[in-house]
Amino acid sequence: MTKMEEASQYFSQELLTWYRRQRRDLPWRLSRDPYRIWVSEIMLQQTRVDTVIPYYNRFMDKFPTAAALAEAPEEEVLKCWEGLGYYSRARNLQAGAREVVLKYGGMVPDDKSAVAGLKGVGPYTSGAIMSIAFNRPEPAVDGNVMRVLSRYFCLEDDIAKPATRVSIEKLAVSLIPDGAAGDFNQALMELGALVCTPKSPGCLTCPVMEHCKGRLEGREGELPIKTKAKPPRPEQRVAAIVLGSGANAGKVLVRRRPDTGLLAQMWELPHLLLAKDKAGLLDESMPKEQQELAELLGKLLHDETSLLIRPRRWFLDTDHVFSHIHWKMRVYLADLGGEGLTAEKAEAYGIAAEAASGYMDAGRAEGDFAFGSISGERAGASDLYASAAIAVAERELPKEYAWIGPEDMDVLPFPNIFLRILRDFWE
DNA sequence: AAGCCGGGGCA
DNA sequence: TGCCCAGGCTT
Numbered sequence: 121m122t123k124m125e126e127a128s129q130y131f132s133q134e135l136l137t138w139y140r141r142q143r144r145d146l147p148w149r150l151s152r153d154p155y156r157i158w159v160s161e162i163m164l165q166q167t168r169v170d171t172v173i174p175y176y177n178r179f180m181d182k183f184p185t186a187a188a189l190a191e192a193p194e195e196e197v198l199k200c201w202e203g204l205g206y207y208s209r210a211r212n213l214q215a216g217a218r219e220v221v222l223k224y225g226g227m228v229p230d231d232k233s234a235v236a237g238l239k240g241v242g243p244y245t246s247g248a249i250m251s252i253a254f255n256r257p258e259p260a261v262d263g264n265v266m267r268v269l270s271r272y273f274c275l276e277d278d279i280a281k282p283a284t285r286v287s288i289e290k291l292a293v294s295l296i297p298d299g300a301a302g303d304f305n306q307a308l309m310e311l312g313a314l315v316c317t318p319k320s321p322g323c324l325t326c327p328v329m330e331h332c333k334g335r336l337e338g339r340e341g342e343l344p345i346k347t348k349a350k351p352p353r354p355e356q357r358v359a360a361i362v363l364g365s366g367a368n369a370g371k372v373l374v375r376r377r378p379d380t381g382l383l384a385q386m387w388e389l390p391h392l393l394l395a396k397d398k399a400g401l402l403d404e405s406m407p408k409e410q411q412e413l414a415e416l417l418g419k420l421l422h423d424e425t426s427l428l429i430r431p432r433r434w435f436l437d438t439d440h441v442f443s444h445i446h447w448k449m450r451v452y453l454a455d456l457g458g459e460g461l462t463a464e465k466a467e468a469y470g471i472a473a474e475a476a477s478g479y480m481d482a483g484r485a486e487g488d489f490a491f492g493s494i495s496g497e498r499a500g501a502s503d504l505y506a507s508a509a510i511a512v513a514e515r516e517l518p519k520e521y522a523w524i525g526p527e528d529m530d531v532l533p534f535p536n537i538f539l540r541i542l543r544d545f546w547e
Numbered sequence: 548a549a550g551c552c553g554g555g556g557c558a
Numbered sequence: 559t560g561c562c563c564a565g566g567c568t569t
């Protein structure tokens with residue numbers, strides 16, 4: 121037996137024994153229901169165990185079977201996923217559940233290619249489901265496994281490269297003890313999560329330290345080798361909390377994001393992305409810059425809704441970092457002009473002047489911006505505000521917009537950044 | 548191969 | 559603050 125073979129056999133045996141003694145009691149380890157394993161593995165993609173647990177329990181409570189998930193309204197599924205991130209996981213999972221119902225009678229099939237073909241199920245997840253739920257000897261190689269094996273066998277391949285995952289999969293399969301695929305794969309990940317951690321690995325408590333090549337060569341700290349990700353690009357955004365009035369008193373204006381792309385189909389505060397040449401405005405907090413931002417915001421929202429939206433004062437600045445974008449957001453409180461106007465009234469009064477002066481009144485309230493420079497543009501702007509004022513009385517909101525109160529937050533899915541802002545506002 | 552897609556925990 | 563994730567999809 122070569123040294124490598126000996127180290128491999130030792131590794132598999134000791135790790136399996138360690139796991140069966142040390143395994144954590146996790147909600148998805150209470151049964152081997154493939155659906156329950158599947159849901160857990162999707163949630164655990166790029167997400168820590170402690171974060172997932174409460175989501176998992178709620179989700180299984182609400183959607184206990186593939187059939188239940190398949191039947192649910194999409195927005196309800198998204199709401200259950202709210203705050204967990206990577207929301208396409210939720211949509212893909214539901215699409216997968218529908219496929220399982222239609223093609224396999226609601227039972228996840230004990231079939232590798234069928235499982236691997238489900239939406240949102242890639243090489244890692246299919247391996248995890250096949251091994252954990254069906255005890256099939258498939259590799260389930262995630263970042264944890266790549267880290268553990270890189271250290272144990274002192275592998276110097278860049279784990280950021282797809283080819284490295286493929287080669288580590290081959291190694292991982294060869295390590296699976298007969299008849300113990302599920303436990304072994306979980307053992308590998310459990311070791312990575314509890315002992316062979318990214319920063320300061322707990323070698324002294326590691327069940328396989330004795331033959332760990334990385335450790336023996338004193339290189340556990342520099343493994344695995346991984347190229348760094350690019351830093352997220354900054355984006356400056358300006359949002360409004362628009363206070364409703366009349367029938368919408370106590371409510372705020374929100375809108376639903378497009379069907380695809382970042383935070384698809386989630387709800388948000390209406391806001392705009394500052395063009396490059398305007399991005400600097402966010403760093404300047406002088407009244408002049410504040411005013412220009414407020415005007416840009418008012419104009420954009422008027423274009424989209426035909427409402428006369430008047431940013432009244434600064435509310436807060438906040439940051440939100442996604443994996444590839446860094447949002448720097450300023451939020452204004454805003455209200456509406458032109459309420460109570462009818463088309464008849466507008467004609468009778470000569471609405472242009474009235475709307476413009478209403479806008480000016482807004483600027484004079486205590487604590488508000490000085491809208492002094494508006495008066496210089498008053499003549500030109502008045503037509504815009506006049507038509508907006510009439511629109512307030514006559515037009516419906518575009519379909520992606522809605523007025524909502526605090527109670528609606530319990531139904532509509534919002535990404536974390538807007539959840540925080542709105543909770544802050546209603547507090 | 549590189550970019551897109553969230554969020555939280557930790558030193 | 560920067561770095562790390564129990565990945566998969568699109569281009």
